[in-house]
Amino acid sequence: MTSPAPFEPVRPVRLYQRIIEQIEDALASRTLRPGQRLPSERQLVAQFGASRSTVREALRVLESNGVIRSRPGDPNGPEILPFSSQALSKQLTRLARVDGVDLAELISFRMVLDGSANMLAARLRTDDELAAIEATIEAMRQTIDVGYQQFSEADVAFHEAIARVSRNSLIQVCNHVVRGVVLSLISDKIARSRNSKALMRESLRHHEEVLEAIRAGDGPAAARISRRNLYDYYAGYLPKADREPLLALLDPTD
C-alpha cells in the first residue's frame, strides 16, 4: 500500500529559483504587500549577491506570473501587483488552446460554475442586489436594438452582478475566465450568426427566466435554468458525441 519508491529526482537548485522563492516567501508572509515596490534591479543585484542576468531572469518569471510589473524608467522599482485573474486566465487559456482540453469540458465546467453561482445568488441575494441584477437585464433589453457588441457587454455585466451576489470570488474568477476561453474557441463560428436579433432575444428571455428564479429565491431552479440555457446556447457547437456528459448536468430534479 505504501508507495514503492517515493523518491523525487534531485534537481539542481538554480540561483534565479532561489531569488523567486525568497520574493514569494516575503509575499506570502506579508513582508511584501501589493502596491509596494521592489528595489531596482541593480539594488537587488547587491542584496542577492547575484549578477544582473540572474536577477532579471527571476524578475521576468515573477512578471509573467502576474506578481510584479516592471516599467522602464520608473525610479521606484518594480511594482508588486494585487492578484488579477489575468495569470490564471492565461494558464486556463493555454490549457485549452495548446493542450487540447476540449470544448465540451469547458462548457461543462461553465455549466457547473454558472449554475452554482446562480443558486447562491438566488439564496443569498438582498433586495438591493436583486435590483442591481434587474438593472443589468434592463440594459440588455435596451441594447438589443443597438448591436451585438453592446448587448454582449450588458450580458457580461449581468453575469458579473450574479457572481458578486454569489459571495464567491473564486467562482467568479473561474467562470469569467472560462467564459472568455470558450468564446475565443468558437469566435470564428460565432461571428456572423450571433448578430441576429432573434438570437439576442432568445438570450434575453433566458436571462429573464434566471432572474425570475432569483427573484423567487429558488436556488435549485436558478441553477437548473441557467445550466439548461448554457447548454442550449453552446451545444450547437459540439459534435453530438460530446454532448452526453453535458446532459448529465441537466434534467431531472437537479
Place this chain on the structure above:
Amino acid sequence: MTSPAPFEPVRPVRLYQRIIEQIEDALASRTLRPGQRLPSERQLVAQFGASRSTVREALRVLESNGVIRSRPGDPNGPEILPFSSQALSKQLTRLARVDGVDLAELISFRMVLDGSANMLAARLRTDDELAAIEATIEAMRQTIDVGYQQFSEADVAFHEAIARVSRNSLIQVCNHVVRGVVLSLISDKIARSRNSKALMRESLRHHEEVLEAIRAGDGPAAARISRRNLYDYYAGYLPKADREPLLALLDPTD
C-alpha cells in the same frame, strides 16, 4: 451604454515577449509538439537575432509556465513538455495564499466542484468504473487502523477516481488544487485532532454514503451528500458568520 474609451494602454513590446509569442504560436499551431526539442540557446540566438540574455529570459518564462524544461548539458536542447496542471495549480495557490481568498470561499468552491463531480460520476459511471471506486473505499477501510497518513492517501485516491469518472479534467484539476490549498490553510489546526480513529471512521462512512448514491446512479443525491459531508468536515474550522454562504449550497431539494 457604449464603452466610453475602449482603448488599451500601448505597452512597449519587449523583445523577449516576441520570442515567447513566436514559440507559443508554434505550439498552438502544432508546429511544435510536446516531446520535441527546442534548438539550443545559442542556436535560438542566431535564429531570433537577439542576444542570449534576451533568449534566456524568454526561455525562463516558458519554463516557469510549464511549457518547456531546460537541463544543463543536454545536447538536444530544451524539451517541450506536455501539459501539466502544475502551472494552473500554482496560480490557484497564489490566489488563495497570497491574495487572501478566505477559507469559506475555498470550501464553498470545493463543495461546488466536488458535488458536481459526484453528480457527473453517478450519472456517467460504467460498471468497471464503479468497481474502481469501490476498490478505493476498500483501501480506506483497510488503512483506518494503519494511520492517518495512509488513510489520507486512500482518501485522495477516492476523489481522484471520482474525478476521472466525471469526465472533466478541469473539475478534477481545480478540485485537487483547492483541496490542497484548504488543507494547507488548516493544517496547523488539523494536525493533532485528525488522528483519531473516530473521525476517520466518520469520514469513511461519509464516503460510503456517496458511493451508495453513485452505485444507484442518483446524481443529485451524490451531489447533495458530498456537499453535506464536506460541510460537516470543514465547517468547524470556520467562524459561525462565515458558514451562512455555505449553507446556501446545502439542504432543500438540491
Place this chain on the structure above:
DNA sequence: CCTCAGGAACTGGTCTGACCAGTGGACTTC
C-alpha cells in the same frame, strides 16, 4: 513668486563576451 526648459541621475531593456561544471558521443586504446 511661478513657470518652464535643461540636465543629472536614475530606471529597465539589450548586447557582448567570457568562464564554469556538467553531459554525451566519438575516438582511441587495450
Place this chain on the structure above:
DNA sequence: GAAGTCCACTGGTCAGACCAGTTCCTGAGG
C-alpha cells in the same frame, strides 16, 4: 568488442557596457 579518454557542446552565471526613457531637481527667465 569493451573500456577509458577526450572534446565539443549544453545550460547557468557573471561582468561590464550602451541605450532610450522616466523622474525630479535646478536654475534661468518671466
